[in-house]
Amino acid sequence: MTSSPTGRLRKSLAALGALLLQALTQVHAGDPAPAPLPTVAPQAAGFSAQRLEVLHRRIASEVAAGRYSGCIVLIARDGKIVDWRAHGWQNIDSRAPLKKDSIVRIFSMSKIVTSVAVLTLLEDGRLKLDDPVEKYLPALKDRQVVVGGAADAPRLEPARRPVTIRDLLTHTSGYYYDEPWSADALPAALMQRARLWKAANLDDFIARLATVPLHEQPGTRYRYGVSTDILGAIVEKASGQRLDAYLRERIFGPLGMVDTGFWVPKEKLARLATVYERDDQGRLVPSGWANANEAGPGHGILSGGGGLYSTAADYLRFAQMLLDGGQLNGVRILGRKTVALMTADHLKHLADPHPFGAPGQGFGLGVRVLNDPGDGFTLGSPGAFGWEGAATTFVQVDPRERTVALLLLQHLPYNQDDVIARFINSYYAALDDAPR
Numbered sequence: 336m337t338s339s340p341t342g343r344l345r346k347s348l349a350a351l352g353a354l355l356l357q358a359l360t361q362v363h364a365g366d367p368a369p370a371p372l373p374t375v376a377p378q379a380a381g382f383s384a385q386r387l388e389v390l391h392r393r394i395a396s397e398v399a400a401g402r403y404s405g406c407i408v409l410i411a412r413d414g415k416i417v418d419w420r421a422h423g424w425q426n427i428d429s430r431a432p433l434k435k436d437s438i439v440r441i442f443s444m445s446k447i448v449t450s451v452a453v454l455t456l457l458e459d460g461r462l463k464l465d466d467p468v469e470k471y472l473p474a475l476k477d478r479q480v481v482v483g484g485a486a487d488a489p490r491l492e493p494a495r496r497p498v499t500i501r502d503l504l505t506h507t508s509g510y511y512y513d514e515p516w517s518a519d520a521l522p523a524a525l526m527q528r529a530r531l532w533k534a535a536n537l538d539d540f541i542a543r544l545a546t547v548p549l550h551e552q553p554g555t556r557y558r559y560g561v562s563t564d565i566l567g568a569i570v571e572k573a574s575g576q577r578l579d580a581y582l583r584e585r586i587f588g589p590l591g592m593v594d595t596g597f598w599v600p601k602e603k604l605a606r607l608a609t610v611y612e613r614d615d616q617g618r619l620v621p622s623g624w625a626n627a628n629e630a631g632p633g634h635g636i637l638s639g640g641g642g643l644y645s646t647a648a649d650y651l652r653f654a655q656m657l658l659d660g661g662q663l664n665g666v667r668i669l670g671r672k673t674v675a676l677m678t679a680d681h682l683k684h685l686a687d688p689h690p691f692g693a694p695g696q697g698f699g700l701g702v703r704v705l706n707d708p709g710d711g712f713t714l715g716s717p718g719a720f721g722w723e724g725a726a727t728t729f730v731q732v733d734p735r736e737r738t739v740a741l742l743l744l745q746h747l748p749y750n751q752d753d754v755i756a757r758f759i760n761s762y763y764a765a766l767d768d769a770p771r
Contacts (some may be wrong), residue, residue: 368436371591371648372655375415381768382410382417390761391420398423402752403727404611404619405433407743409647410762412736414655419647425608427619435647437608438599439743440625442641442724446563448586448595448653449639450504450701452570452578454673455585461573464504467497468565471572474545475565480509481548486524491548498553500569503562504700505681506690509549511560522550531561532629532636537568537578540636557682557690557698567639578637589666590656592649597630597642607644610726612747622747625726641725647741650730654721654739658732678720678734680704713756714763729755736766 377384387410394406405423409416425433456462462471469476478498484490494509502508513526529547534540544565550558567578574581579597587595599607610625629635630642652663657678661669669677680697682688690698695710697703702720705711721731727744742758750756 368434368648370416370419371652372411373415374419375412375417377417377765378767380412380415380417381766382412383765383767386761386765386767387418390758390765391422393757393761395422397754401617401619402613403744403746403754404609405745407433407435407437407439407647407741408758409435409651409739409741409743411651411655411739414659416651425606427609427611431605433608434606436594436606438594438603438606438644438646439608439728439745440610440724440726441643441645441650441728441743442726444645444650444722444724444728444730445639445641445643447657447701447722447730448582448643449563449567449570449578450677451586451653451657451669452582452639453500453504453566454669454677454700456570456573458670458673462500462569464499464501466500468500468503468508468569469497471569472541472565474541478509478553479548480552481522481525481550484521486521486528489521489525489548494549495552496554498549500566501681501700502553503566503569505698506557506559506562507554507682507685508560508562508565509551509553509555509558510544510547510562510565511550511558519550522548534636535634537564537571537637540564541568556685556687559691561640563640563701564636564638567637570639578639586653586668587649589668590649590652590663592645592652595643595645595649595653597635597637597644598628598632599644608745610745610747613751625745625747647743650741651739654730654732654741657720658734658737658739676700678702678704678718680706713759715759723749723755725749727751727754729758731759736763738762 377387397403404427407421410418419435421433421435423433425431425437478494479491480494481489482492498508513523526547529543531540531543534543570581571578610622611619612622614620656663656668660671661674677700679699681699682697689696695707697706703722705715705719708715716733716735719731719733723729727746727750729742731740740762
């Protein structure tokens, strides 16, 4: 029987869609990006190649549908790359493809890096977890806590104890962000008045922060905020170096993280991915603030909490170092006992011990820790740790499965349509070997 015109059209569209998905999935097969670790076939590493293909077909279909501009996936196990692919576009208007070595804004994934820098100073004996912050930043002495009132006349009470470095590492300092969603309206308004992000440098940032009261008493509640930016300032005071210089000397240089920093140099701008968001019609458009160059060699805040740019290759080497107990290929950044302390849950004593109220999760020194997958919402292992970034970037290190998983989009708002949970479930579902 001869098919109808409508039927033939459907088949043609289906064939075209299949070709597009294949092109989007394989367009970067010849990407010359050097591998940051050895590579291995998925089957040899205990992964199902077929199930990984399901993951990539879904990602490619969402990029083709215009929900995201592009995505980089990198999965490693036992120190070898199992899967590394890029989908979609680095810049939609210029039709520049996203590549495996494209540079992305990692925003709050910077926090893990800054936390590691603090822990190197701990090992050097230059600071202790129970040190008061004011020891390094005197402007933050004699903190006040807002307990009510209005923005022009807040009611304050003295902090019962100083904020400590441990408080900053665990986000229990009482400091917060200035966005209304991250705090009650009154503290957010007080933070906004300080105009922290207009500061010329970290010293100016701390001077402005000194005018802002805490949200609650130190050590009493997990409150996501500027704590890691304060840690960046402490790194400068304890080390005697600018934050960028210290990170290069102690972390980036030793690990071979050649594309990670607080700004992208001119010769690498062609590799910088654009951050997108959806407009009212659902079309992808560049995000204004997220694409702004906020720091340079001689200006702007070196934001230890959210200022770094990086690549999948660089961040894999950093994450693999943590998975390997603080060293990579014989280069040691942290002692293994320090990594164990970093990835232990430090919130168990709190009335609400779960970051963002997420059951099954705790928080260590700069990283989220999965305590009980049975109380969570995704697949996982006890002891897995990591964090995310505002532009929908994600890293998870799983010591039990010996894996590092990276998902790098450049998309706002963070985790729109819960793309991270779907990625987590997909890559864990691809594990195909018997447990050791």
